[in-house]
Amino acid sequence: METYERPASHSSNSEIASGNQQQGHPIEEWDEPYIECRDLFKIFKRAELEVVALRGIDMEVEQGEMVAIVGASGSGKSTLLNILSGLDRPSAGQVRVGHRDLLNISDQELVLYRRLEVGFVWQATARNLVPYLSARDNIELPQAIAGKDMSSRRARSLELLSILDMEDKADRKIHQLSGGEQQRLAIAVGMANSPPLLLADEPTGELDTQMASQVFQLLREINRIYHVTIVVVTHYQGVVEHMDRVLHIRDGRISSESRLEPGQHGTENALHEEYLVVDRVGRLQLPQEYVDKLHIQGFAKADIAGDQVNIKPASRSPKPGQGQRSDTAESA
Ligand SMILES: Nc1ncnc2c1ncn2[C@@H]1O[C@H](COP(=O)(O)OP(=O)(O)OP(=O)(O)O)[C@@H](O)[C@H]1O
Numbered sequence: 386m387e388t389y390e391r392p393a394s395h396s397s398n399s400e401i402a403s404g405n406q407q408q409g410h411p412i413e414e415w416d417e418p419y420i421e422c423r424d425l426f427k428i429f430k431r432a433e434l435e436v437v438a439l440r441g442i443d444m445e446v447e448q449g450e451m452v453a454i455v456g457a458s459g460s461g462k463s464t465l466l467n468i469l470s471g472l473d474r475p476s477a478g479q480v481r482v483g484h485r486d487l488l489n490i491s492d493q494e495l496v497l498y499r500r501l502e503v504g505f506v507w508q509a510t511a512r513n514l515v516p517y518l519s520a521r522d523n524i525e526l527p528q529a530i531a532g533k534d535m536s537s538r539r540a541r542s543l544e545l546l547s548i549l550d551m552e553d554k555a556d557r558k559i560h561q562l563s564g565g566e567q568q569r570l571a572i573a574v575g576m577a578n579s580p581p582l583l584l585a586d587e588p589t590g591e592l593d594t595q596m597a598s599q600v601f602q603l604l605r606e607i608n609r610i611y612h613v614t615i616v617v618v619t620h621y622q623g624v625v626e627h628m629d630r631v632l633h634i635r636d637g638r639i640s641s642e643s644r645l646e647p648g649q650h651g652t653e654n655a656l657h658e659e660y661l662v663v664d665r666v667g668r669l670q671l672p673q674e675y676v677d678k679l680h681i682q683g684f685a686k687a688d689i690a691g692d693q694v695n696i697k698p699a700s701r702s703p704k705p706g707q708g709q710r711s712d713t714a715e716s717a
């Protein structure tokens with residue numbers, strides 16, 4: 386099966402949610418999460434070696450949400466993004482984006498998905514932009530590949546260049562733009578075919594803090610105007626200020642999420658809260674610093690105290706024949 390049933394409440398002919406009359410296709414509206422991953426696994430096999438890069442990702446992203454994924458090197462961030470972008474296939478679990486089931490999708494559908502339903506921005510500008518084309522032609526190239534006619538290509542590139550505030554730089558070649566301008570242009574290229582989903586893997590990795598902040602501001606602007614869902618992998622420190630949510634990935638699983646409390650965006654006293662993710666069967670990951678501080682090794686005891694759960698370090702179960710009492714069901 387390649388597609389999901391369209392929900393009854395799902396209008397196929399909706400306006401761009403912000404009400405802004407921009408060019409390009411209106412984005413279909415979804416009442417259910419736009420991205421849904423359930424127990425998602427990715428295993429890389431090379432010769433005898435297996436690497437489990439994703440080990441049970443549970444994640445939902447609403448349509449029009451702007452979400453960052455952060456985590457240590459090797460935790461699985463790019464692997465997850467590559468699956469969401471259709472560049473790589475998952476090994477097991479479920480992953481749905483819009484009406485596409487990315488686990489069971491055919492190669493043909495995957496090509497269409499990548500071309501029309503997802504925009505992608507890489508860390509290295511060389512991967513995002515064609516150096517011998519102008520800024521305008523870079524935005525028009527993906528549209529030409531998608532078969533758009535000349536006038537709609539031109540209208541779309543002008544519209545995006547005006548959002549970037551770079552109309553006066555339309556004819557410049559890539560090397561005549563600053564690093565920040567190149568990454569902002571890369572976002573416009575990603576949005577060229579009006580995809581409902583924009584993904585970015587460390588788009589500010591090669592930029593200084595000020596330029597990085599401008600890139601995140603542009604992402605927010607694009608998100609507001611087009612109601613596009615955005616998922617961005619980043620190491621940028623101040624990212625939570627710009628996002629609806631920040632998901633922390635650890636060892637191939639989402640361990641916690643942070644967000645600014647409602648109404649706090651842009652204020653000086655913004656309250657930044659971090660929550661542990663507890664999955665449907667009650668699994669959670671304790672922060673590594675707690676595990677280290679309490680010297681938890683293999684076992685812990687959990688007790689309910691009022692409306693709280695207390696977790697205490699516990700020793701490993703004794704070896705067979707060493708003090709195991711048959712009436713201690715508690716030690717199980
Ligand atoms: N093509 C591949 N073949 C084998 N192993 C891979 C492949 N791609 C990624 N891995 C492994 O999967 C794990 C997750 O890698 P991934 O690139 O998703 O990490 P990351 O969180 O993006 O790290 P970074 O912050 O360094 O970019 C790592 O152990 C990595 O070595």
Ligand SMILES: [Mg+2]
Nearest residue numbers: 462463464586
């Ligand atoms: Mg990566």
